[in-house]
Structure formats: C-alpha cells, structure tokens
Amino acid sequence: MDSTKAILESISDGVFTVDSGWKITSFNRAAEEITGVPRAEAIGRECSEVFRSSMCETACALRESMSTGRPVLCRSGYIVDSDGERIPVSVSTAVLRDEKGKVLGGAETFRDLSEIESLKNQLQGRYRVGDLASRSSGMQKIFKLIPAVASSPTTVLIEGETGTGKEVLARAIHSSGSRRDEPFAALNCGALPDALLESELFGYRRGAFTGATGDREGRFIAAGDGTLFLDEIGDISTAMQVKLLRVLQERVVTPLGSNKSITVKARIICATNRDLDSLVQSGEFRQDLFYRINVVRLEIPPLRERPEDIPQLLDVLLKKHSFAQGVDVKEYDPQILPLLMGYSWPGNVRELENFVERAIVLSTGVEITIQDLPVEILPRRNKAAYASGTMRGARADTERQMILAALENNRFNRTAAALELGIHKTTFYRRIKALGIPLPESDGRS
Amino acid sequence: MNKVRIALTVWNGRIAPVFDVAGTVRLVEVDGEIVIDDRLVSLPHSTGMMRRVAALVEENIDALVCGAVSRPVHRMLVDSGIKVHSFVSGEEDEVLKALLTGGLEENPFIMPGCGMGRNGRGCGRGAGNRGKGRNRGRGFGPGRKEV
Numbered sequence: 094m095d096s097t098k099a100i101l102e103s104i105s106d107g108v109f110t111v112d113s114g115w116k117i118t119s120f121n122r123a124a125e126e127i128t129g130v131p132r133a134e135a136i137g138r139e140c141s142e143v144f145r146s147s148m149c150e151t152a153c154a155l156r157e158s159m160s161t162g163r164p165v166l167c168r169s170g171y172i173v174d175s176d177g178e179r180i181p182v183s184v185s186t187a188v189l190r191d192e193k194g195k196v197l198g199g200a201e202t203f204r205d206l207s208e209i210e211s212l213k214n215q216l217q218g219r220y221r222v223g224d225l226a227s228r229s230s231g232m233q234k235i236f237k238l239i240p241a242v243a244s245s246p247t248t249v250l251i252e253g254e255t256g257t258g259k260e261v262l263a264r265a266i267h268s269s270g271s272r273r274d275e276p277f278a279a280l281n282c283g284a285l286p287d288a289l290l291e292s293e294l295f296g297y298r299r300g301a302f303t304g305a306t307g308d309r310e311g312r313f314i315a316a317g318d319g320t321l322f323l324d325e326i327g328d329i330s331t332a333m334q335v336k337l338l339r340v341l342q343e344r345v346v347t348p349l350g351s352n353k354s355i356t357v358k359a360r361i362i363c364a365t366n367r368d369l370d371s372l373v374q375s376g377e378f379r380q381d382l383f384y385r386i387n388v389v390r391l392e393i394p395p396l397r398e399r400p401e402d403i404p405q406l407l408d409v410l411l412k413k414h415s416f417a418q419g420v421d422v423k424e425y426d427p428q429i430l431p432l433l434m435g436y437s438w439p440g441n442v443r444e445l446e447n448f449v450e451r452a453i454v455l456s457t458g459v460e461i462t463i464q465d466l467p468v469e470i471l472p473r474r475n476k477a478a479y480a481s482g483t484m485r486g487a488r489a490d491t492e493r494q495m496i497l498a499a500l501e502n503n504r505f506n507r508t509a510a511a512l513e514l515g516i517h518k519t520t521f522y523r524r525i526k527a528l529g530i531p532l533p534e535s536d537g538r539s
Numbered sequence: 540m541n542k543v544r545i546a547l548t549v550w551n552g553r554i555a556p557v558f559d560v561a562g563t564v565r566l567v568e569v570d571g572e573i574v575i576d577d578r579l580v581s582l583p584h585s586t587g588m589m590r591r592v593a594a595l596v597e598e599n600i601d602a603l604v605c606g607a608v609s610r611p612v613h614r615m616l617v618d619s620g621i622k623v624h625s626f627v628s629g630e631e632d633e634v635l636k637a638l639l640t641g642g643l644e645e646n647p648f649i650m651p652g653c654g655m656g657r658n659g660r661g662c663g664r665g666a667g668n669r670g671k672g673r674n675r676g677r678g679f680g681p682g683r684k685e686v
Contacts, residue, residue, distance in 0.1 A: 130652030138651045141556040142628040145607040145650070149556045173557055173607035175626075175652040419589035 107182075107205070110189060111140045111155065112198040127182070127205045129175030144201075146172045146182070155199045158186040162196075169206070181206040223265030225258060226409045229399035235262070235391050242389055243270030248341065250326075250386050251364040253393030256443030259364040260322060262393060267320040272360060275319030278312045283325030287333055292349055294337075301350025313346045316359035326386065327367035327378060338382045361386070396441045400434035406442060407433070410449040411461075418453055424460040432463070436470045493528050496521070505532065542570050545638065546595055548582075548605040549631045558605035558625070559588065559612055565631060566598055572639045588612050592619055604634060604643070607650065626650040 101108050107124035109117055120135040120143070128135075130143050141149040147170040148154060154165040164187040171179045184203040191197055221227075222236050242249060243266050251259045260279060267277045282290055292301075296311030312321055329337065340346050341361065345354040363386045372378035396402070407430075411423055438444050448467065456465045463471075495514060503509035511521035525532065545568075547554060548561035555561035561582060568576035580598070582591055592615045595603060602622040616623050624643055627634060628650045637643045 128652065134651040139553070139556075139628070141550075142553075142606065143651050145556045147557060147560045150550055150560055150562055173559065173609050177608065177610035177613060177625075179559075179609045421588075 105204075107203045108200065109135070109140065109144070110198055110200045113159075113196060115140050117143055118198065124203070127174070127180065127203065128172060140201075144172060144203075145174075146170050146184070148184070154184050154186040155201050158188050159196065159199050162188055164188075172203075181210050221409075223268055224261050225265050226405050227399065227402045228405060229394070229402050231394040231399055232402065235393065238389075238391065239266055239269055242266055242391075246360050248360070248386050248388045249362045250369075250388070250390045251362065251393065252369070252390065253364070253366065254395045254441055255366045256441035257393040257395060258442050259366075259393060260324060262391065263320065263322045263362045263364065266362065267322075267360075272319050276315060276317050277320050277322065278316040278359070279322040279324065280312050281324045282333075283328035287330050290329065290333060291336065295340075295346045296348040298348055298350035301348075305350065308348075311346060311348060313340065313357045313359060314355055318358050319360075321359045321361050323361065323363045325365060326363040327365035327369055327372055331377075331379065334379045334382050338379065338385060341382070341385045396438040396445065397436075403434050403445070404430060406445055407449065410446050411453070414446075414450045414453050420453065421459070423453055423456065426460050426462040429461065429463055429466060432466060432470055489528060492524060493530060496525060496528070496530055500532075507532075542568060542575070543602065544568050544598065544600045545635070546598065546600045546603045547631055547635065548603075549579075553630055554604060554606050554627050554634055556606045556628075558603075558608040559591075561605065564595070564598075566600065567635060569639060588615065592616055595619075595621065602638075604638060626653045 101119075101121045104121070105123050107127045108119075108121045109124050110119045112118050116137055117135045117140050120130075120132045122132075124130075124135070125132055128143065128145070135143045140155070141153075148168065152168065152170070154168045158165050164185065166185045167183050168185070169181070169183050171181050174180055182203045183206055184201055186199055186201045188199055189197045222239050225232070225236070227233065227236070249263075249266065251262055253259050263279075264277060267273060280290075280293060285293060292305075292309070292311070294311050294313060296309050296314060297305050299305055299307050340357060344357045346357055347354045369378055369383055369387070373380050373383050407425060411425065415421065415423055433445075440447070448470070449461075451467075452461045452465045456462070496510070499510035499513045500507070503513060507521060508518055511518045514521065516524075544566065547565045547567065548558050549555055549563050549565045550561065555563070564580045564582055566576070566578050566580055567574055580594075582594060588611070592612070595616070596619050600621060602624065603616060604624045604627050606626065606628060608616070608623070608625045613623060613625060624638065627643065627648050629637075629648045634643065634648055637645065637648055642648075
C-alpha cells in the first residue's frame, strides 16, 4: 500500500479519488501543484469545487465512468486554478470497486497540457510570419527570405493573384525589420486617376491647383523612415511610370507647386496581380522601371496551388473572427475539409476569410458543417443533391446536366442529342418535360 | 427601500463550480433581507464570454456570486460594474443567506485553495502566498513578483 502511495506521489500526472458521494478521498502531490489546492483543503470537499473543470457540469468523465462502469480516456477540457488561470488538461477516469465488485467511488487522473500547448504554439510559429500562416513549400521559401529582406533597405516586388495577401506580406516584411516602429503607408495605385495619384504620392503646396487650399505631404514623405507599399503597380499609366522611376532613381520627391526637393528615406515595396514580364514585352510597362523595382521578387502562390495550407488558415481565421465577433471559437466538421481543399478559391485567402466570417455569423451550432458551405464550394454535380438532400434530387440534377450538355453538343438538335445519350427520342422528350428543361426555339436543324 | 439584484450561478443545488461554463443563473431581488423576486434563467453553453457577461448586464444585476472564474472573464464582469463574489462554494440557499447577512467571507463558503478567512490568499481576493508550483502568485491583486 505504501509503495502505491509513493508511486502516486512521484508521478507528474494529477490523481484524485472520490467516494460515491463525490467527496475527495485522496489527492496526490501533482494534483496539488496543477490545481493550486493543498491536499488538506481538498480532502472531504466536493470534487467539482476542487477540480473546477469546464467538464464538471455537462461532460464529467468520472460521472460517465461511474454510471457505465467503463473507463473514460483522454477527455480534454480546462480547469480554472486558484489564480483564475485556465489550464488545459486531459483527463482519464475509472471506477473503484471492492473485492465483491461493489462500487466504492472513482479515480481520476489528469495531465497538465499547458506545456504541450506552448510547444505546439512554438511549432506553429515556424509556420507563421506576421499574419501569414503557411506550411506549403512555396510559402516556406518566402518565409525564409523575409528576415534577410526585412533587414535590407532594398526595393521589393511582390507578385500574386488578388486576395493572396500581398499587403499582409508587405506588412510582415515591414514589422520584421528595423523599420517596424516607423510608419507603414499603403496606396492602391490602380484605384486612382493620374492627377490624384500624383498628389497622393508626391503631395502638393497651397495654390498648386484649384482647390489646393493648404499644403499636403505625399505618401513618400508620410512613410518617413518606414515602408511605402504601392499596390497594383502594373496598372499605372506610362506618364506616372516615368515620374515614379525618377523618384526611385534619385530618391527625392518634389511636391506639386513646390520647387524644393525632399529626400525619400522610406523603403518601397511594390505589388501587382498582373504579369509584369509580359506587360514589359507588350510595351505597357517601362523596362527601366521594371528593373528598378524588380530587385527582390517574391511571388505568392495562389491558394489553389497550396491546399495543404487550408486547415491551418481555417484555424487562424476561425480564431480571428470568433474573437472579433465575441463568440467562442468555432470548430469545423472535418468532412468539409476535402471540399474546401478541392475548391479553386479564385479570390484566394480573402475569399476563404470571407467564407469563415460569413459561416461564423450564420452557423447556429458550435461547428461549421457542410450545411454552412456556400453553393459554389460544393462539387458542381452534387449541388442539387446537397440542396435537396435526396438521391432523387441528385439523379435529377445529373440527368438535367447530361441532357443540357447533349443538347449543346448537338446545337439543340433533339434527335441527335437523344442518339448521343443512347435513349429513344420519346423518352428524351419525356425527361425534358419532367425535369422542366427549357428548350430554345431553334432545333439545330436549320 | 434598498433593493438589490443578485445573480448566483447554480448547479445541482449548489453554486456552480465554474462561471465560464455555468448553464443556470438564479436571479434574486432582495429588499434588505427580504426576497422580492427569485427565478432561474439559463445561460446557454457555447456562447462567447462577452455575450455571457452581456446577458447578466441586461438583467441589471448589482452583484454576482459564482464559483471559479477565469481572470479575463472576471475583469469583464468587474468592468461592467458588477460586484463579483467569486470562488464561492456551498448550498445555494445557504450562500444567499450568508451574502445577505454578511457571512460570505467565512470559511465554509470559500472554495478549497482560496485561503483561510478574510485576509487569506488568492482566488480573486488579492495578494499573498499562492502555494507552490508553476505560475503561483498571480492573483488579481499585486501578487508576488515572478522570478
């Protein structure tokens, strides 16, 4: 008996036992340390008031073991310790019986998972830079370059489709380097006409043009010793390209209406969702400007080329938006993962983020299920089946698609379409009527 | 007239062990020591902590009596102007009686590990020695500095 006690005292898992009235009968050293409750105070008290776990009210493992007679293994939750800290724990329980098999009470062992959680977070850190989260090899290459790029003042060109996170990457570069405490100024060059873009970038002096009632400093100056992020650089006019080239070459700007040049100290990061190489070849983008900005080139792969990132992005975005909306962090049904990973995400991470935000607002349960997926994410051929939830619906939808495809293939010639489908013309017409497929006036014979 | 609205998170006839996941609140309105109104309201599970606190604020309560509560939630409650009696345990009726007669700080109503008596340590009551092991000494008050 003494050796059992010695073993219980030496292990790092918390162990306590209760009698059939849920009062604590033993409490080991690790249990004292994890809960912050001294053994002398724990013995004889209600176990829920000593253990204070998120599971006590609704998912008590010990109650389940006592009622079923079977052990419960590794159930996760948290306890609130004496300091008001939530400590993640994993619990296992079993029933205690006497020699005759009569239930004497129960035993619960619990493990403090905070160290594992913190190791997990450190590991996650390897796959995160700033607000970027990725495990894919393409993004990992970029992550490795970020420290070197961040510590140099060089101009950076970020390429990537819309919604891939070009500005997020620019911010990550900014905040990883020595400029992190300086301003980060961003401007979408594609959204502004030339005159406005010029005054936004270079600033103006009072009276420079009608309506210029005061001085205004441009973004180049506003960025100070920080970073200026110029998005949609591929969309600026040739005239603006010349002006921008001059600034990048001479590192000075002259506000409109002024004859005094101001030195530009900010690091420039440009981004585009267009193919600058082909724009240069077609003459739409100046080659000299291209060489000036193409010093370090980072290309963010589209989300469809790195579906392995979707689970991690989902976790990050669910946490972010659950917090923003003041709800408990929602989980997701693992069944939706293959559908999300199979979708092409034309709007990339931004589209995924919009989906998550919408799902958190609209889903009523604790997890996001297949019912919460927008119709475009569901596989095309299964849309009707998911919508109606029946075999009949799925079959009708498949038939409808095959008939429409056959009609289109045969320029709406009904006889030819029926032949292609291998059914009689009468059956073909009957199915068209039953499925309510509209037919055009022309029948493809003329 | 000295009407006070009190909320107690309850479970199985006792104060619920953890406020963060408590499913039922007993709302009591008292005038002095006389109970004017006494009813149960459910706090749905799996809702955010902000909503949980907001639900109590909407009930216009002056004080909350609850079991263990995590620090961020405690802070939210206090910031909402609610007087919080946390880490309380015991039969709900006895706790209510003790609250009204000023005996809630007595030993039988204090959760295990939360100190002995009025000047005891921890669990939302202030500073002092927090026992042993990891992260001790980090109460709501100016606890022992970590080294």
